[in-house]
Amino acid sequence: MKIAPIADIKAHLSVYIKESENGPIIITRNGRPVGVLLGITDEAEIERLVLAYSPTFQKILAESRREIGETGGVGHEEFWQERKTGMQ
16 A cells, blocks of 8 residues: 655646556645545446445435344345346
8 A cells, every 4th residue: 555645646646546556545734634636447447446435325325224234124035036026
């Protein structure tokens, strides 16, 4: 992991983008971390990152976990039976 000030990142962005392929680069302002430059290898990775930091998606996950905790969720057989019924 590399750490670099934002002024240096701005001045040499293409170099840092290339370096981010080897690992994340922590971006600092006045010595404090303010961001991360990550290399992306494929479009699926972009989707995972966006969802991981989406407040709406995180709210849906939290609500789903709460509901599963309260109800026990849907069993394996019931899930597949519902899929078969819905496909007809």
